[in-house]
Amino acid sequence: MDFELSEEQIAIQDTAARFVRKELPRTKILEWVKDRVEPPRSLFRKLGEMGMYNFLMPSKYGGQDNIDPMGMLTFVEQLARASSSLTTIYGRSGVILGPLIAKFGTPEQQELVLPKVVAGEAYMSMALTESEAGSDASSLKTRAVQQLDGSWLINGSKLYCTQAGGADFLVLCARTDPDAIKQHGISLFLIEKPAANPAIECRRLDTMGMQLAPTYSLSITDLRLPAAALIGVENQGWQQMLRGLDLERLYHGAIGVGAAQGIIDDVIAHVKQREQFGKPLGKLQSVRHKIVDMQMRVEAARMFTYRGAAVLATTGHCHREASFAKISGAETFMHCAYTGQHLMGGYGYCLESGMPMHMSDAPVFEIGGGAMEIQRDILARELGL
Ligand SMILES: Cc1cc2nc3c(=O)[nH]c(=O)nc-3n(C[C@H](O)[C@H](O)[C@H](O)COP(=O)(O)OP(=O)(O)OC[C@H]3O[C@@H](n4cnc5c(N)ncnc54)[C@H](O)[C@@H]3O)c2cc1C
Structure with missing residues (x-):
């Protein structure tokens, strides 16, 4: 098996290394860590302009025709040299949740989210873990019940939702079929600006590290989401x-x-x-x-x-x-x-x-x-x- 980087990947590596040297000197990173402030969003917009959110995104939304995991890994390795927690901000939208919406989101969800991801403008967060559902995540209890008008009523709580406080989009995992075997009754929902939603109480947790990508608990009380908030197929969230x-x-x-x-x-x-x-x-x-x-x-x-x-x-x-x-x-x-x-x-x-x-x-x-x-x-x- 050939592990040599292609010319293109070497170019990605060089570009990313230059970006890290110029934009992310140690003193700057350590100031943000010490003051517990998140890095400016303009940094991620610059990465968007440089095409660093394209690796796993479809060309229709500004990405590329074929996904390029190797390009992504090459880039991530360089960014993580500066800070692992800063890289986590990039990865939530560029690696984990943007591609999830690209695969399973409705056309409207894709239209809403993906151009912003590619531009480095979308902060995304994932709410899976709960106090009683950590390693055993599929035992989650947050409940989403569909109403007669098709909307969803959601109640529950979540833990350790990285970046939920400033997120533009949250992907929430909730139980939609309590009678199914646990992995088969979970669905995913897309929520815009979760921290601004009065039905979601969002609290920053004091953690030992990861100060550039803070993590939050969420308390969700009678959250109403439209039918269109469902991502992909009902009860197939885990498989997605x-x-x-x-x-x-x-x-x-x-x-x-x-x-x-x-x-x-x-x-x-x-x-x-x-x-x-x-x-x-x-x-x-x-x-x-x-x-x-x-x-x-x-x-x-x-x-x-x-x-x-x-x-x-x-x-x-x-x-x-x-x-x-x-x-x-x-x-x-x-x-x-x-x-x-x-x-x-x-x-x-x-x-x-x-x-x-x-x-x-x-x-x-x-x-x-x-x-x-x-x-x-x-x-x-x-x-x-
Ligand atoms: C800073 C931070 C950010 C996070 N960000 C997110 C996020 O954005 N979204 C989200 O949904 N979650 C997030 N998480 C949650 C994370 O995924 C969970 O912490 C992780 O899955 C472990 O769950 P737990 O903390 O409940 O530990 P537990 O499940 O209680 O595990 C405790 C210990 O027991 C061990 N253990 C558990 N089960 C077994 C087993 N079967 N066999 C052997 N050992 C076992 C574990 O390996 C671990 O060492 C974050 C967590 C942290 C700390």
Whole structure:
């Protein structure tokens, strides 16, 4: 299998790397993190102008004729070098929810959402998790009941809805058939400006990291949605979400790879100039070996994401590779954040080194969107266990 990047993908990589250097210097990112403010929307509009939301979008709405998972992964890896939480903002609309609307949305929903996604103007959020439905997400209880006039009445609560506060569009998962087996009675709904809806109480959660993409709880009381808010087929919401899961996992893998590579680059720069006992730390064998091991993990994780994209392109799915990529990317990020901070000593404990940001962002990639244990369970089943 050939994992060489094409000329086009190298161009994407270069463009993205230039964007990160110019628009996302460390000092700026760390200011936003410290002040808990979201990055300006103009940044994402610039990405839209550069065509970075096109990879998975149909040409009809400004995207391209064939989806390009490899292009997306190449871009995501570069963006994540600057910040994994900022990359999450991009991914909600560019990788997860925009493509979901492109596949299953009604023509009106597509018309409303997709041009904005491609332009980098749509912030999107997903409301799946509930207090009693985390890893076991399909046991969710938020209820949508269709009324005689075709509209929907929705009641329930949601947890950890990343970006729900400022979202232009929320995709809400609710139970529409309480008598069906749990995965077969769920539907998806599209809600515009959820935080401005009086039937939705949206509260920012205080979290350890991910400050650029804050997460919210939602309390939904007698929310009325028109019949036209249903995405795709009633009671098929779970199956619709599964269709995008391989790509989502590869994307998570690429975030881990990019963030970890950024850490390694910073650590190398640090240990080359920091001298102790009369020589640079980078000349000490145990330090050098730790860095080599970090790089080895990154290279392996990168191969998993590339391989997943290649398998997806030829077979249309890559469950096994996607879970390998997600585990490998997340665990590599966590390992590099910890080791990188350690190798920077006291400086690594100071906010300006960037290491505390990575240390507080990395763990969520081992939890969110299907924790490491859940991925390993999927792989165990693939192995016939
Ligand atoms: C910052 C952040 C952002 C998030 N963003 C979103 C979002 O935008 N939208 C959304 O819907 N959700 C979001 N989530 C929710 C996320 O997907 C869930 O946190 C995740 O699915 C895990 O669920 P849980 O937190 O309830 O943990 P639990 O399910 O309670 O799991 C706790 C631990 O038990 C382990 N465990 C659970 N079941 C098993 C099992 N069968 N075998 C072995 N181990 C098991 C888990 O792996 C984990 O280590 C976000 C979460 C966080 C923290």
